[in-house]
Amino acid sequence: MATKLKEVDVVVVGLGWTGGILSKELTEAGLKVVALERGAANSTAADYAVPNIRDELRYVIRHELMQNAAKDTLTARNTPQQEALPMRRLGSFLPGEGVGGSGIHWSGGTWRWTDMDFKVRSLYEERYGKKYIPEDMTLQDWGITYAEMEPYYDKFERIAATSGKAGNLKGQILAGGNPFEAPRASEYPLPPLKSVLAAEMFADTAAKAGYHPFPRPTANASQPYTNPDGTKFGACQYCGYCQRFGCEANAKGSPHMTVIPIAMKNPKFEMRTHSWVTKVLKDSSGKRVTGVLYTNVLSGEEFEQPASIVLLTAFSLNNVHLMMLSGIGKPYDPVTQTGIIGKNFSYDTGPSGRLFFEGRNFNPFMAAGGSNHVIDDFNGDWNFDRSKHGYVGGFIVSAGFNTALPIGYRPVPGGTPSWGSEWKAATAKWYQTSMGISARSGVMPHRHNYYDLDPTYKNALGQPLMRLTFDFKANEHKMNEHGAQVINEIAKSMNPTRLGAARGSTEPWTVARYQSTHTSGGSIMGTNPRVSAVNTALQSWDCHNLFVVGANVFPHGGAYQPTGLVGALAYRTADIIKKQYLKNPGALVSA
Amino acid sequence: MKNEPFDRRAFLKSAVAGSAAAVTVSLPQSADAQQRAAAAAPPAHPGYTFLNLEEAAFVEAAVDHMIPADALSPKGTDLGVNIYIDRALAGGWGKGDRLYMQGPWKTGTPSQGYQLPLTPAELYRAGIKAANAYSVKTYGKTFDKITQAQREEYLLAWQAGKVSFEGGPPARTFFGMLYQNVMEGMFSDPIYGGNRDKAGWKMIGFPGVIATHAQNIEKFRDKKYVADTVSISDMS
Numbered sequence: 001m002a003t004k005l006k007e008v009d010v011v012v013v014g015l016g017w018t019g020g021i022l023s024k025e026l027t028e029a030g031l032k033v034v035a036l037e038r039g040a041a042n043s044t045a046a047d048y049a050v051p052n053i054r055d056e057l058r059y060v061i062r063h064e065l066m067q068n069a070a071k072d073t074l075t076a077r078n079t080p081q082q083e084a085l086p087m088r089r090l091g092s093f094l095p096g097e098g099v100g101g102s103g104i105h106w107s108g109g110t111w112r113w114t115d116m117d118f119k120v121r122s123l124y125e126e127r128y129g130k131k132y133i134p135e136d137m138t139l140q141d142w143g144i145t146y147a148e149m150e151p152y153y154d155k156f157e158r159i160a161a162t163s164g165k166a167g168n169l170k171g172q173i174l175a176g177g178n179p180f181e182a183p184r185a186s187e188y189p190l191p192p193l194k195s196v197l198a199a200e201m202f203a204d205t206a207a208k209a210g211y212h213p214f215p216r217p218t219a220n221a222s223q224p225y226t227n228p229d230g231t232k233f234g235a236c237q238y239c240g241y242c243q244r245f246g247c248e249a250n251a252k253g254s255p256h257m258t259v260i261p262i263a264m265k266n267p268k269f270e271m272r273t274h275s276w277v278t279k280v281l282k283d284s285s286g287k288r289v290t291g292v293l294y295t296n297v298l299s300g301e302e303f304e305q306p307a308s309i310v311l312l313t314a315f316s317l318n319n320v321h322l323m324m325l326s327g328i329g330k331p332y333d334p335v336t337q338t339g340i341i342g343k344n345f346s347y348d349t350g351p352s353g354r355l356f357f358e359g360r361n362f363n364p365f366m367a368a369g370g371s372n373h374v375i376d377d378f379n380g381d382w383n384f385d386r387s388k389h390g391y392v393g394g395f396i397v398s399a400g401f402n403t404a405l406p407i408g409y410r411p412v413p414g415g416t417p418s419w420g421s422e423w424k425a426a427t428a429k430w431y432q433t434s435m436g437i438s439a440r441s442g443v444m445p446h447r448h449n450y451y452d453l454d455p456t457y458k459n460a461l462g463q464p465l466m467r468l469t470f471d472f473k474a475n476e477h478k479m480n481e482h483g484a485q486v487i488n489e490i491a492k493s494m495n496p497t498r499l500g501a502a503r504g505s506t507e508p509w510t511v512a513r514y515q516s517t518h519t520s521g522g523s524i525m526g527t528n529p530r531v532s533a534v535n536t537a538l539q540s541w542d543c544h545n546l547f548v549v550g551a552n553v554f555p556h557g558g559a560y561q562p563t564g565l566v567g568a569l570a571y572r573t574a575d576i577i578k579k580q581y582l583k584n585p586g587a588l589v590s591a
Numbered sequence: 592m593k594n595e596p597f598d599r600r601a602f603l604k605s606a607v608a609g610s611a612a613a614v615t616v617s618l619p620q621s622a623d624a625q626q627r628a629a630a631a632a633p634p635a636h637p638g639y640t641f642l643n644l645e646e647a648a649f650v651e652a653a654v655d656h657m658i659p660a661d662a663l664s665p666k667g668t669d670l671g672v673n674i675y676i677d678r679a680l681a682g683g684w685g686k687g688d689r690l691y692m693q694g695p696w697k698t699g700t701p702s703q704g705y706q707l708p709l710t711p712a713e714l715y716r717a718g719i720k721a722a723n724a725y726s727v728k729t730y731g732k733t734f735d736k737i738t739q740a741q742r743e744e745y746l747l748a749w750q751a752g753k754v755s756f757e758g759g760p761p762a763r764t765f766f767g768m769l770y771q772n773v774m775e776g777m778f779s780d781p782i783y784g785g786n787r788d789k790a791g792w793k794m795i796g797f798p799g800v801i802a803t804h805a806q807n808i809e810k811f812r813d814k815k816y817v818a819d820t821v822s823i824s825d826m827s
Contacts (some may be wrong), residue, residue, distance in 0.1 A: 051826035054800040057779040062684060069691045078702055085699040085706055088691040197813050237803035249803075361813050365797055366804040406778040406797045418750060418770070419657035420743075424794065428663055431795035432815070457693060512704035 002293055002302040008032045008270075011292055011307035013277045013322065014314030016101020017563065018549040018570040020255035021159075022311050023263040023271075024229075025574035029582070032268050034305060036275040036294050038314075039098030044257055048104075048246030056405040060244045065105045067095040067315070071460035074317065078471040078508045080334060080448055086457050086465065087511040093347075094244070094517050095315035099273060100256035102315060102517060103563075107243040107369030107402050108219035108252055110162045111560030112153045112568075114182040116382055118142040120392070120556060128387055136447040137392065137475065138337075138344055140555050143527040143536040146182045149568050152575075156567035157189060157217075160253025161225050161233045163370070164188035164217030178214045180380030193222045193236060195400075196371045198362050198435035202399030203373040205494050211375040216398060217564075218370025219253030231258045242369035243403040252369060274298045278461055280310055280326035282543060289328075289543045295461060308585075309545050309577070313570075316552035317451075320522030321466045324453050329523070329533050329542050332450050334469075340533045342452050344445035344521035345468060346557030347509075349476055350395055351484040352438035353491045353502035354411055360433050364404035372400030378486060379441075379559040391478040395441035396559045397486055406431070413498045437491055437502070439483030440516075442557035444475045451522045471509050480504035518562050520551035528591065535589040537576045538569060544587045549573055637674055637784070641681035641712060645733070649719045650676055652735035656742045657773050664790045667773065675776030675785030676715075685712035707760060714760055714768060721759025722749075782823045789820045800826055 009031035012019045019035055027033050042048070058064050067073075067090065075084035096102035116123060121139050124132055133139055156162075166187045167177025176192075192215035195203075203213035220242070221233040234249040242252065250257050263269040279293040281304065291306035312319040323329060323341050330339035378384055379394030386392065403409075411434040412426040443449075454467035472480075481504030488501050509515075526532025529541035538553055540546040549570050551562045580588055639647055654667030654676070664670065679685055687710035696708040707714060723733040726745060730737045734745065748754050750770070754762045776785030778792065780800070786792060792799050799821045807816065 050802050051800045051821075051823045055780055055782075055823065057775060057783060061775060061779075063689060066689075068689050070687070070689050073691045076703060078700070082700065083697065085697055085703045086691045086693070087703075088705050089689065091704055194808050196808065235805065237805045238808045239801065239804060361811070361815050363808075363811055363816050365801070366808045366811065366816070406792065406795060407775050410774075410778075410795070419746070419773075421659055421661045421663070424658070424661065424663045428794050428796075431797065456695065508700075508702045510702035510704065512702070 002304045004304045005306070007291070007306035007308070008034045009307065010034070010309045010311060011036065011305050012311045012313055013292060014038070014101065014312070014318065015099050015255070015260065015271065016096065016313065016315070017103040017255045017567055019101075019311070019313035020103070020259035020263065021567065021570040022313060022549065022574050023269055024259040025571070026577065027263050027266040027268040029578045030268065033263070034270045034272065034307070035263075036277050036292070036305070037099055037271065037273050038276040038297065039273065041099045041271070041273050042104070042246065042256060044246065044248060044250055048248045050248050053245055053248050054239070054241050056241075056407050059105075060403070060405060061407055063090055063094060065096055065098065065244065065246065066090055067097045072465070073459075074466040074468050075454045075457050076468045076470065076511045078469070080469055084454060084467045084469070091512045092510065092515050093519050094514070095317060099260060099271070100254055103255040104246045105244045106563060108160075108162075109370060109561035110157060110160060110164075110217050110219045110564040112146070112149070112181060112184075113558055113560055113565045114380070115146045116380070117556070117558050118144050118146065123382070124392055132387070133392060134475070136473075138445045138447055139392065140526060140531055142525055142555055143532075144525075149565075149572065150182075150185060152568035152571040153564060154185060155571045156564060157219075158228050159231075159258055160219035160567065161190060161221040161227060161251070162188055162217055162219045162253065163190040163193050163222040165192050165215060167214060176214060178374075178376050178380060179212050180376045188217060189227070190222045190225055193218060193220060193368045193370060194238065195373065196362070196367055197360070199371060199373040199400035201435070201494060202437060202490065205490055206373075206375050206397075209490060209493060211377045213373045213375050216370045216372040216374045216400075218368065220368045220370055221251045221253075227258065229258065229262055231262070236368045238366050238368050238371070240365040240367050240401075240405070241403060242367070245403075276461065277322065278325065278463060280312070280322060280328060280546065282326070282328070287543060289546045309547070312546070312548040313550065316519050316522065316550045317466060319548050319550050319552045320451055323523055323533070323548065324451070324466070325463055328540060328546065331452055334448050334450055337447060340524070340529075340531070342450045342522055344524050344555055345449045345451055345470055345519070346445055346521045346554060347443040347470070348440050348516050348518045348557050348559070349443055349472055349480060350439040350441050351480050351487065351502040351504050352436050353484070353487040354434060354436050354500035355491050355494060355496035356411070356413055356430055356434045356498035356500075358433060358497040362401070362432055362435050364401045364409065364432065367401035367404065369402055371402060372398040374398040378482070389478055389482045391475045391482070392444050393442050393475065393479060394559055395439040395479055395483045397437060397439045397483065397490070399435060399437040401435075411436075414500055437487045439480070439487055439502070441476065441479040441483060441559050443472065445521060445556050446473050472506075477504060477506050518551065518557065520554040520557050520562060522552045523548050524555040525553040526555065527589075537581075537588045538573045539581075539588050541591060545585065547573055547577070639677045641685065642677045645723065646715065646719045647673070647677075648735040649723060649733070652742065653769065654773055654776065656739070656746065657770075658777060664794045665787075667777070669787065670777055670790055671781075671785045671787040672773055672776030675779065675783050676772050678784045679772060679775070680712040680715055685715075686710055705764065707764060709760060711768060714765055717760050718756075718765035718769070721756035721762070722765070724759070725754060725756060725762075780823050789822055792820050802826075
């Protein structure tokens with residue numbers, strides 16, 4: 001029997017970027033907030049200090065900062081006809097665990113998604129005709145606009161210490177930035193990071209080919225910085241240990257050193273770690289939630305935490321899982337195409353090429369999280385004619401280094417033996433003289449890419465695991481083929497000694513190999529409850545006092561990394577709760 | 592028969608079983624390799640915490656074949672790669688840390704990843720037995736007793752998926768784990784027992800546990816970075 005605790009105003013489920021932002025904002029608005037986090041609390045000083053943080057085996061290979069698959073994972077299959085089996089070891093994607101969540105181990109890529117994503121169906125139908133979008137591609141507009149997101153993007157970029165160069169400042173196109181970005185009201189808070197040779201060589205060649213390279217906007221402080229909340233950042237040390245590590249220099253924008261400590265100072269806030277939320281509770285009408293049930297994983301005790309408002313702010317997959325376990329909204333059925341929870345799982349993908357330059361020194365171990373240059377000519381540029389290639393979406397192409405550590409990163413030309421003296425010689429020769437170029441495109445939603453609950457496998461608390469049915473479809477294959485072509489053209493112009501050409505793979509998606517942690521969808525946002533789980537305020541259509549904040553609300557995947565948009569949406573939801581919902585609790589958008 | 596100058600395993604075996612000690616014959620080494628071996632004199636063997644005699648012989652033979660001594664580095668056992676593997680198997684990772692171990696167990700498709708009802712330590716235990724059985728069937732001797740050329744042929748066939756273990760675990764899955772662990776033992780921080788004297792890192796010019804490159808990133812643009820290689824214990 002669960003111990004019932006005293007009611008609070010807000011309960012926050014999962015304390016990473018979105019939970020941290022909402023905890024800070026809502027405690028400042030005077031609400032009593034309790035945040036429940038399944039993992040432990042961490043601090044830069046104790047947990048991310050040199051030398052112990054510089055350990056590839058521990059953090060990259062053994063996943064120390066990640067969700068523990070022994071206790072909770074998902075099952076996966078490529079098609080509804082297959083039997084889903086557990087992802088027994090994390091592979092394809094790596095949800096973070098503990099205070100700060102994936103905001104600890106990300107590399108800082110911070111992008112502004114635009115109306116090209118938010119109005120995707122309307123724009124493609126208008127330009128390419130209604131028949132251009134395949135019938136099984138369950139694409140839809142999001143219901144928000146870039147103009148309303150702009151101030152929230154700006155807010156997140158400032159809080160997270162984003163380094164970059166504006167390409168479109170209030171409509172004026174600026175040299176050095178991304179000319180295809182939507183108009184920004186202000187410059188990035190910090191200038192771009194120092195660039196690395198590989199990125200510069202790529203950028204020079206891309207520019208000569210008529211493309212528009214720019215430094216990837218990244219939440220790694222290029223110089224010491226104090227954000228608008230007063231949080232002090234150190235400068236990036238280009239240590240080469242960024243992705244999958246915590247930052248010892250406090251140079252990477254992370255929730256554990258920004259928004260969460262500010263919330264912690266507020267007496268209205270309480271953080272409870274090792275608290276695994278198992279269910280969102282509803283009242284008898286089913287139209288309101290009353291709080292959450294959670295297990296203290298240190299003692300096994302179960303608690304009920306009543307709250308006036310429940311915020312789901314865990315990793316995207318876990319937000320959707322909790323909705324399903326709690327019976328919130330109607331589960332999606334791919335056969336009848338009815339229901340909504342679990343629909344439109346999306347991801348990102350892309351080919352890469354490998355270039356070998358005898359005599360160059362790339363020093364792959366000296367890099368920030370975002371030591372890349374990027375071109376957005378095949379994604380952000382709406383004038384780029386997709387119909388020649390027959391796909392919806394686009395891809396960015398980038399080159400540079402991020403966490404090129406030697407267990408995982410040892411490039412050798414094709415045909416090199418896998419062991420022996422010849423392998424050693426090639427490994428020694430090419431480790432420092434190779435660079436890559438890669439493309440990233442968003443996976444478009446598909447009728448048969450979705451989540452539901454697994455009928456067989458259970459997590460450590462005896463609850464059904466999430467089941468993911470997912471594969472790359474024709475749209476991704478076409479994008480990857482085009483991406484590979486662009487990479488190879490640029491790569492050849494760079495005249496490498498050897499080239500491992502990019503190839504557009506049509507292999508099925510696998511859980512076994514790391515690809516990206518940008519899983520999205522499953523409880524998507526929209527303008528009506530027939531086609532979305534939450535409205536544009538990220539409020540559940542079914543229960544007005546439940547908000548679900550994360551990439552799970554994205555109706556499709558994009559070429560840009562998701563965190564900039566996730567952070568901006570969290571600030572926007574905080575604003576809406578403070579300015580509208582608290583005054584008049586109820587549905588913010590009439591169904 | 593290839594042997595180390597002093598075959599400790601054979602010695603132990605003979606001590607236990609009372610059989611004749613193995614005859615030891617040193618293979619000729621290149622001058623470079625001899626210099627390299629002399630420079631990094633192997634320390635006293637730290638001993639095993641998981642591997643039994645047969646398993647130790649197999650792992651030692653495998654890591655020395657994959658990482659031979661030459662001008663670039665000492666051989667696998669002199670790097671401690673066998674010790675790395677032993678410690679990994681004895682520790683949390685080997686016992687299934689962060690590995691979902693609930694049934695039911697199905698083979699699945701390749702895209703569904705690892706689906707064996709075995710922890711890494713259990714896979715090694717069953718896998719080495721099966722790999723040696725295959726070696727005996729094919730070459731008449733266990734893997735540690737066959738010639739260099741036979742080892743090369745075996746490993747190439749194994750990697751290519753042309754070897755299957757009758758009644759044993761899937762050969763390919765075990766090979767994938769073994770190969771990955773050999774790489775980990777060569778390139779992980781020496782604190783885990785491998786990469787002795789940071790020789791794996793020195794071979795490729797990886798500087799290790801550097802506190803900051805803020806001053807280096809421009810200074811060494813397109814230049815070889817030269818500095819002492821640093822490990823966690825060097826900085827602790």
